[in-house]
Amino acid sequence: DGGITQSPKYLFRKEGQNVTLSCEQNLNHDAMYWYRQDPGQGLRLIYYSQIVNDFQKGDIAEGYSVSREKKESFPLTVTSAQKNPTAFYLCASSIEGVNSPLHFGNGTRLTVT
């Protein structure tokens, strides 16, 4: 079955360390996205990519970085510059970016202490 795989499901890190969250899709979708979900708030867009080797900042990109070297993969690095990194991170994909529903992975819960 096609879908999006995020790993790991839970991640714990010490403050000051960079950490990379994995996202892989086999839906053959061109567009991929990273969202952050915090209690009581809507999902907020971190980065998105419409095509391999290209990506754009979303609404809350500060302290995050991404790469898109392969169509299937869109890893997110949470750097030590991100002030409040503890959150639930969701990766999504869609048919090339226009008015299409998002297909989500099951998320990575990151805790930084």
Add this chain to the structure above:
Amino acid sequence: EDQVTQSPEALRLQEGESSSLNCSYTVSGLRGLFWYRQDPGKGPEFLFTLYSAGEEKEKERLKATLTKKESFLHITAPKPEDSATYLCAVHSRRGTSYDKVIFGPGTSLSVIP
């Protein structure tokens, strides 16, 4: 400023007790309104897309409707397995080929047997 709100924040229903969830939006250039269901610890799952005022979509016990200012998700005779958080997301024109997607904070629905 583009904005999406959802009400109520939380809703408890007895099994079989029908009700409605609300999604109100203020965006320029609506391209579509999407409803998702999210179970605890999982990623959102796509339910419906509505594109224009007056449109309705149905799936099992759920019916989504759209006006120029809001959307309703009607739940008829709910069952405990309908318990989840329901998210709405509005796609508006960003001025490029990529839609701006704004998520509401969600309504947490609990259906008691």
